[in-house]
Amino acid sequence: MNFINFAVVKFSICLALGIITAQAFGVNSLLIPVILVFCLLLLITAWFYSRRQLLQNAFFGSITFCCFFLIGYCNYQFRSPLAQTNHYSVFIDTSQTELLQLKITDVLKSDNYYHKYIADIYRVDSIPAEGKILLSVKKDSVEGLFAIDNELLISSGIKPFTPALNPHQFDYAAYMNSLGVLFQLQIDHRAIIQFSNGEKSVRGVADGIRNYFLKKLKASSISSEERSIIQALLLGHKTEISKELYSNYAKAGAVHILAVSGLHVGILFLIFSWLLRPVLYVRHGKIIKAGMIILLLFSFALLAGWSPSVVRAATMFSLFAFAGIIKRPTNSINTLFLSFFILLLCKPQRLFHIGFQLSYLAVFFILWVQPRLYEVYSPKNYFLRKAWAISTVSIAAQLGVLPLTLYYFHQFPGLFLLTNLVILPFLALLLGVGLLILLLLSLNSLPTEIAEAYNVMILSLNSFIEWVAGKEFFLIGDIHFSELKVISVYLVIIGIVLLLKRFSFERCMLCMVSLIFLVAVLVHTNLSGETQLILFHKSRSTIMGIQQRRALVVYSEEPLKNIKQLGLIKDYRIGKGIRNYSEAPLPQxxxxxxxxxxxxxxxxxxxxxxxxxxxxxxxxxxxxxxxxxxxxxxxxxxxxxxxxxxxxxxxxxxxxxxxxxxxxxxxxxxxxxx
Incomplete structure (x- = not known):
């Protein structure tokens, strides 16, 4: 596939590199005006130089790419909470109690002790302010949950997040910072001075619609466990899924269907495109069809709670529909990168969200690799042809996300192809019938037979997932995968795909260099290894380890079985690539x-x-x-x-x-x- 307009791809990559650089070097708001002036001078210089040239050379292109890099850098810096002069942290002393006015913008999953929310602070005492904060309210001190757009007047002190206290543990503080949340509030009902319903936002309206359908589903004849899956599939509500059921989906490599995102919106895009085909026969049918698809996609985003992932996916596929309206020569990859560019320009922090990365990589590899894979085998049987198409889509998507999946989650579901081969056609049916059920519920006219039939469908899906999850032999876990391995594997994948698309000496050399780089990384990983003593932080326990290259000796008074079950030891072993593990009693x-x-x-x-x-x-x-x-x-x-x-x-x-x-x-x- 040749890019018809490769510039948008280059601009997007430069923008992303600028964002990564800004994140790596921290926030310095004083640099923003300097860089913007420098960027403007570069553009003026390039324009004066290039307008006298009959044929453009590499100078103008290099300056343009440099400018997009600087735009990404400045945009990230400018939108960072630390760069805002009226951020609430400027007016607050963390050691004192403050009077805070805030508005709830998101409801998070509760833990054993707290209801959790993301809120926007808009006033500190009498001073206008802005910024997001994590609000945790003790469960036993309030009745029920707050809702999006509720406004609270709170008297409390804020405090920063505690960073990860052990190496390679999940850093909740870094995760919240990536969402623009720098501080937290932990309160009970006594800290809440005033409560009111604020002005409705789009997210608040979406939350109200979703809660309406959640109540309708609870009143239906669908059983609780199956209902929890329906709520996740259609409404993006995952809080009622049991830990065991969620674990089964993760082991089967199907956890992506429980989060409403690009997969669901993409399937709905295809369903809506097929259903609206008759519209093409009317005047201006192409424009009407694209407009209806965009409206339906964002209506589904509203139904699913207007979460960032589903809005991102709706935007991406809406651009695919819009590309058909303007009738310009383009292709899907250009459209994909255009949506990538627009979303990062609006909110550069998205680049560091796992869902954003996996979503775009999966779609890119499907568009780039799947057509080539599909040409390898051409079955004449209709059902074999459809099965092969689904298989190639699954392989291409898995190829795109595999290195990042190993890096973030350290496991690989070996039966992913079987899972997707069964689930993807089934998911399209589940989404289509599920939306019909929601429509009938809103009209109070859902037949019991349809509800029971849908319940059986979800039950069958859960049973299949449980069966696949039970084949633990095919689940490869505890995989050590470093940043260098991620980069080297992606280089190898890109090199091989380019070589398979068109053989040339340059591409062959690129493939060979990438393979040599991967081998060098693997050899370096195997031969290297630090020696260190580490005293872990563990409440009520003393746990010490001594690492010597790829071996770890853990000193503790607890039994070996309990030590192995400790998350901090497991995280450390995976993060360091520990192969040999033993235990010894604590010495004096x-x-x-x-x-x-x-x-x-x-x-x-x-x-x-x-x-x-x-x-x-x-x-x-x-x-x-x-x-x-x-x-x-x-x-x-x-x-x-x-x-x-x-x-x-x-x-x-x-x-x-x-x-x-x-x-x-x-x-x-x-x-x-x-």
């Missing part, structure tokens, strides 16, 4: 390289040792810190998560007075010695 004195480490436990008893470099305090020993320091003369004191916070504060204060380094894993994270 440990020699690590040239440093002598002493553990002092709850007994408070320690030997009269000398030349102690590091003392690790665990299980809240009752000791006199001054006497301990005078006796052992350590170079550093470390306290892990098994100690009472009151004792830790006193130890920290004593070490501060004695000018002795003090490390608390609950504050600074895991203690690491290289």
């Amino acid at each position: 004195i440990l020699q690590y390289k040239s440093q002598l480490i002493l553990f002092v436990d709850s007994t408070g008893v320690y030997p009269p040792a000398s030349n102690i470099d590091i003392i690790i305090l665990r299980e809240s020993p009752k000791i006199n810190m001054d006497r301990l320091i005078d006796s052992l003369q350590p170079r550093q004191i470390v306290a892990d998560g098994s100690n009472y916070l009151g004792l830790v504060k006193r130890w920290k204060q004593t070490c501060k007075i004695r000018k002795l380094p003090f490390h608390h894993t609950g504050e600074k994270g895991a203690f690491i010695l290289e």
